[in-house]
Amino acid sequence: MSNEYKEKIGKLVDNISESYRKECYIAPHDLGFLPNRTVIIDTTKALRQLV
Structure with missing residues (x-):
């Protein structure tokens, strides 16, 4: 994976993570659904494993 992609994923x-810590919700239209805490945690873990 190129460094450019690693940087973007990071x-x-x-x-x-920061949005969740601030208890801000990611706008539903950004992801197509309103994520709950488990989805956010699983997503960040999966993305971190890519880099």
Whole structure:
């Protein structure tokens, strides 16, 4: 995987984690659904494993 993608995924994980920590919800239209806590945690774990 290229460094560019690793960087983008890293930023995405950070943004998701930070949004959740602040108890802000990710807008449903961004993901197509309103994620719950488990979905957010599983998603960030999966993305971290990619990099």
